[in-house]
Amino acid sequence: MYLFDNNFVIDIITDRAGISAKYSDIVIFCLKYEQAFLSSSQLHNLRFVFKKHYKEYYQDYLIFEKKCKIIKTPSYVDFDAPLAEIDMDDYLIELSAQLVNAKVLTLDKQFIVMSNLAMHPDDFYQLALREAESEKIPFLDLKAAQQELSSELEQGFDRVLNSGWYILGAEVEAFEAEYAAYCEAKYCVGVANGLDALHLALLALGVGEGDEVIVPSNTYIATWLAVSQCGAIPVPVEPDPATYNIDPTRIEAAITPRTKVILPVHLYGQPADMEPILAVSRKFGLRVLEDGAQAHGARYQGKALGAQGDVVAWSFYPGKNLGAIGDGGAITTNDADIAERISVLRNYGSRVKYVNDVRGFNSRLDPLQAAALRAKLKVLDSWNARRAEVAGHYTRELADTGLILPFVPEWAEPVWHLYVVQHPQREALQQRLNQLGISTLIHYPIPPHLQAAYAELGFDKDDFPIAEKIHQNVLSLPIGPHLDKASVEVTIKALLAVSKI
Numbered sequence: 319m320y321l322f323d324n325n326f327v328i329d330i331i332t333d334r335a336g337i338s339a340k341y342s343d344i345v346i347f348c349l350k351y352e353q354a355f356l357s358s359s360q361l362h363n364l365r366f367v368f369k370k371h372y373k374e375y376y377q378d379y380l381i382f383e384k385k386c387k388i389i390k391t392p393s394y395v396d397f398d399a400p401l402a403e404i405d406m407d408d409y410l411i412e413l414s415a416q417l418v419n420a421k422v423l424t425l426d427k428q429f430i431v432m433s434n435l436a437m438h439p440d441d442f443y444q445l446a447l448r449e450a451e452s453e454k455i456p457f458l459d460l461k462a463a464q465q466e467l468s469s470e471l472e473q474g475f476d477r478v479l480n481s482g483w484y485i486l487g488a489e490v491e492a493f494e495a496e497y498a499a500y501c502e503a504k505y506c507v508g509v510a511n512g513l514d515a516l517h518l519a520l521l522a523l524g525v526g527e528g529d530e531v532i533v534p535s536n537t538y539i540a541t542w543l544a545v546s547q548c549g550a551i552p553v554p555v556e557p558d559p560a561t562y563n564i565d566p567t568r569i570e571a572a573i574t575p576r577t578k579v580i581l582p583v584h585l586y587g588q589p590a591d592m593e594p595i596l597a598v599s600r601k602f603g604l605r606v607l608e609d610g611a612q613a614h615g616a617r618y619q620g621k622a623l624g625a626q627g628d629v630v631a632w633s634f635y636p637g638k639n640l641g642a643i644g645d646g647g648a649i650t651t652n653d654a655d656i657a658e659r660i661s662v663l664r665n666y667g668s669r670v671k672y673v674n675d676v677r678g679f680n681s682r683l684d685p686l687q688a689a690a691l692r693a694k695l696k697v698l699d700s701w702n703a704r705r706a707e708v709a710g711h712y713t714r715e716l717a718d719t720g721l722i723l724p725f726v727p728e729w730a731e732p733v734w735h736l737y738v739v740q741h742p743q744r745e746a747l748q749q750r751l752n753q754l755g756i757s758t759l760i761h762y763p764i765p766p767h768l769q770a771a772y773a774e775l776g777f778d779k780d781d782f783p784i785a786e787k788i789h790q791n792v793l794s795l796p797i798g799p800h801l802d803k804a805s806v807e808v809t810i811k812a813l814l815a816v817s818k819i
């Protein structure tokens with residue numbers, strides 16, 4: 319990452335020193351690969367200089383500025399730092415660069431001598447080459463997500479810091495209203511994480527000791543854990559091998575007089591087949607809780623996921639499509655009673671301070687996380703579209719590799735939380751890709767029924783062969799809103815070369 323100092327920006331845009339042609343490739347490279355930064359302390363200086371002295375280049379500067387990422391200038395300034403004593407502007411630029419571990423491109427010899435972050439553009443190619451050689455393709459670049467929204471996040475955090483209100487309050491309420499609208503649901507209640515969202519939703523649906531809840535045999539263990547936390551028993555149902563989601567045709571056989579809830583998961587970002595699931599639930603008088611942890615923004619039969627069942631539980635774990643800067647979760651529902659119960663349960667079982675109607679929990683969405691989520695909700699659709707672009711590229715180019723690729727039914731609009739392929743020698747494939755610098759993950763290596771945590775349910779190997787085969791063969795390829803096209807192409811090339819093992 320590279321931060322441009324003021325004079326370098328002016329030199330490049332105006333060519334006042336005749337060096338623009340020499341270094342323009344560097345600037346184009348940085349802008350193209352989203353490596354170009356400016357510190358917020360520079361903005362007013364640069365705008366002022368261009369407006370006053372280089373009016374004819376002002377529009378060019380604004381275009382350039384828009385393409386750069388803006389890093390905040392820290393307020394924790396050490397006035398005794400040697401660089402601060404010599405040149406405060408340079409020192410503030412250095413402080414900003416430090417925050418994102420960027421180098422400062424400058425022609426200022428004194429700056430280069432005084433700061434080990436400052437470098438001459440002549441040294442750029444050597445460094446960029448070294449970095450490119452050692453660079454791996456990340457599975458998901460979370461830092462880039464925060465950097466793209468750094469101004470919006472800063473604004474949100476400042477709002478909360480200066481509000482004097484740090485538990486629930488206006489910021490959480492604003493997010494709840496915005497997320498409910500986004501999900502086409504009447505109510506949203508923010509909680510501390512996705513596991514709590516599932517747990518509190520089950521409690522609100524009246525699930526308790528000895529009840530049974532139908533869960534997919536193929537899911538992240540949190541879905542099962544929430545059931546166990548209520549004293550209830552998870553009853554696994556196998557997935558459709560094509561979609562990885564719970565197979566609605568198998569649900570009826572798993573229903574007993576103790577069944578209270580069906581809990582489908584919209585796994586990997588693809589909606590479960592809700593219509594037949596809801597039909598079974600109606601037939602047997604059951605409630606439906608959807609686990610939407612991996613599917614923010616996904617649609618089923620053209621409708622948003624948000625309240626197709628009785629209630630949806632969401633996780634805002636940082637790596638999710640809508641991810642916080644820490645833990646966070648929520649439920650959405652059209653049922654006022656469920657929303658009310660969950661908002662009481664999340665807050666010590668209390669409607670009125672120090673009056674406790676039920677034995678509740680401390681599971682509240684943090685206002686700082688709500689502020690981050692509000693900023694990220696604004697870009698969720700466009701970031702999901704970028705994920706879809708990566709997925710489309712994989713699907714087109716990997717068709718002849720022999721890998722089993724994701725299948726999308728015509729009623730599903732997935733949001734590509736993960737792009738999961740299957741290969742009979744998954745470990746070997748993962749190792750080869752790793753050697754080629756491509757990071758992949760496995761979602762998930764051991765199905766819940768074979769985890770030590772569920773030994774007491776007495777399940778054995780081969781009890782759920784579809785889930786077990788999936789867990790043995792799946793591999794998740796790099797995907798995310800900040801995965802650049804070049805990295806996708808490198809990954810495809812690598813897969814074309816090594817997938818025939």
Ligand SMILES: Cc1ncc(COP(=O)(O)O)c(C=O)c1O
Nearest residue numbers: 511512513538540611633634635
């Ligand atoms: C399917 C599923 N359900 C539930 C959860 C739990 O969410 P959290 O990590 O926010 O508790 C996760 C996330 O990790 C998940 O992937």
